[in-house]
Amino acid sequence: MRIAIIGTGLIGGSLSLTLRAKGLATYVTGVEQNESHAKRALELGLVDEIASLAAAVQQSDLIVLAIPINAAEAMLPGILDQVDKQVVMDVGSTKKVICEAVANHPKRGRFVATHPMWGTEYSGPDAAVKTAFADKATVICSKEESDADAVELVESIYQALGMHLLYMKADDHDVHVAYVSHISHITSFALANTVLEKEREEDAIFELASGGFESTVRLAKSNPAMWVPIFMQNRDNVLDVLNEHIAQLRKFKACLEKENYDYLQELIEHANGIRRILK
Amino acid sequence: MRIAIIGTGLIGGSLSLTLRAKGLATYVTGVEQNESHAKRALELGLVDEIASLAAAVQQSDLIVLAIPINAAEAMLPGILDQVDKQVVMDVGSTKKVICEAVANHPKRGRFVATHPMWGTEYSGPDAAVKTAFADKATVICSKEESDADAVELVESIYQALGMHLLYMKADDHDVHVAYVSHISHITSFALANTVLEKEREEDAIFELASGGFESTVRLAKSNPAMWVPIFMQNRDNVLDVLNEHIAQLRKFKACLEKENYDYLQELIEHANGIRRILK
Structure with missing residues (x-):
């Protein structure tokens, strides 16, 4: 599977490392505004290349939004505009605002709202670890708003990471x-x-x-x-x-x-x- | 060295296990009011025997007070009454009150007030571990009130445990x-x-x-x-x-x-x- 990681920090970088280690990610495109982070992400092997958002979305099967939640919320509608069959997931710590931001988007079904309950107090590409996520819970919110195949893909990713899946409404x-x-x-x-x-x-x-x-x-x-x-x-x-x-x-x-x-x-x-x- | 451990819980038990593992404690006498704790301390090999306070003080070179600080403060003067050349140390989390409790005791010099900065959220004999204390700080308070040989003995114990020694006044x-x-x-x-x-x-x-x-x-x-x-x-x-x-x-x-x-x-x-x- 070709994956785009938007934000090559603690969560995005760890997700990439772990999915590569498990053989699930065959090619990872990073999107990273911070130039020194982009350089480190390449050096550390978190991504195969750094590309523009448009190129990353175009060439990937799964797009992971792993940037601060206000940036993710602002960027998500524009990403869905460019999406055809690809799946887009976020990993943010709040779910209500981002779900509302795309509630009426024609491509809403391609987006799966998630929150893996794993993290550390560190940030940036150097904080990424390849032993992340296992045995922790991950939440999928408002599953019924997403297309069934999109949810299945995201579930299979989290299951491969060894996470327990929980389902709840964004508000809860x-x-x-x-x-x-x-x-x-x-x-x-x-x-x-x-x-x-x-x-x-x-x-x-x-x-x-x-x-x-x-x-x-x-x-x-x-x-x-x-x-x-x-x-x-x-x-x-x-x-x-x-x-x-x-x-x-x-x-x-x-x-x-x-x-x-x-x-x-x-x-x-x-x-x-x-x-x-x-x- | 023959050691009496008064209170065979997390701290007393861990101290005993660690000092035995390092060959410093040749015989450990436990003093324990709680009967089920006394039984577990024997079963777990934290102590060689359970004895009365008087017997433990009599037959040991070093007496360690490892009970809650209010009980330690109440018990310490009576222990010093029975002490000849033995050394008594406590391991409590406050130092002012216990130092005041024996400030004018004729045997004050045999007591060394200490606080090893190690612990866990668990308690009782089953919480004791033999890898405790290493690389943490330990405080010796109001050192000048203790006899030089008593301080040296206590310092050698903490050094053997791999702790950093710090000295300060009880109030500080x-x-x-x-x-x-x-x-x-x-x-x-x-x-x-x-x-x-x-x-x-x-x-x-x-x-x-x-x-x-x-x-x-x-x-x-x-x-x-x-x-x-x-x-x-x-x-x-x-x-x-x-x-x-x-x-x-x-x-x-x-x-x-x-x-x-x-x-x-x-x-x-x-x-x-x-x-x-x-x-």
Whole structure:
């Protein structure tokens, strides 16, 4: 299968590497605006060539949009204009806005809206790895809006990557990811700023930081070019969760202020319930 | 060296396993109030025998206090009463209160206050691992209050474990750990409660939760018996950091409410500064 990867960063690059390693991608055309990224993508063997968008769409069976979601949303209608039998999929972290952007497009059926639940806090071609995606979930949204053969092709790609397929409406997807992904990034960014703001002795942090700190703060390395558009597009859901999270933190604060350690114990025991979900 | 481990859980058990694997501990006596833990500690080979506190102190060269910090603080003066040339060390997450508890004890010099910056979110004998501690930092507090030979013994133990030694005052230690450890646990507990409270569709969380979520929430599995006393003893520092953290989260909230995405971009770029500290 000939594949076009639009955006040769962490996700696009990893997808390309993994699909080539599995023999599914016979030829990969990269589309990349950033010249140094384009050069690295070639050097790292993420793509066989870098070409224009029009050429890439023309010569590929599958076109993967792996750029920040605001750029993907803007570019998708123009790509569908050029598509005949090809399949176009995205891999973005929100689904409602992009689905709405092409809801009435005559070629809507060639587009499959997806979100593989894999990533790291790094970005760019050098962050791409060929062991990505396996054993994680991937979401296909509003499947009934896509042509059956397009969905089948995308399903076969994700199955080859070893991912579990889930199906949901775009709106529901956006609510769930606010809880299981977007809020984690906000708490991590805010925690990094808390520490950087108040703890001026960075050497002490550097020396003392152990696994627990690294674990809760590592997402704060994530790229704003990716995350600002996510928070914009999923604003209402993220605000709901963020308000609840601040309310939960205030409970801990009240326990400490009032020295109510019985209630603090209860709050922690309740939080331990996450063991049901994270094995 | 004959070692007494008081508390055969995650830290005490791991210390025992690691020191035995390295040939430093020739005989380990466990002191364990919880009968099922005592049984497991024997079964898992964490200790050679379970004995009374008095017998353990009597027959050991080094006594390690590895119980929750409130219990350690209560038990330490009585142990020092029974000590002759033996060395007593603790491994607790706060240092001010325990140092104050024995500040005027005639045997204060035999005690070395320490905090190895290693742990996991699990607890009990089954959580013990023999590959613990290596390449992490360990803190020795108020070294000048301890006898030189006692400090040397403890230093040699931590060096054998492959840890970096740091020295600081108990007060400074407690401020730093509020930033690099205690606040991470509070955010993680609160994040777990946020998700458990509002996201009733636990199946969706279970299916969608990826590495990022797991990373920020895993500390929420931590044991309240350990953490409530830490938050009690380090209350003032933790409240300072928690107030700052809530203020930082409110900045993200204000950005979303006012749709001020330029400032949101700035906040995330600032948070990216954590890359200087976490490689």
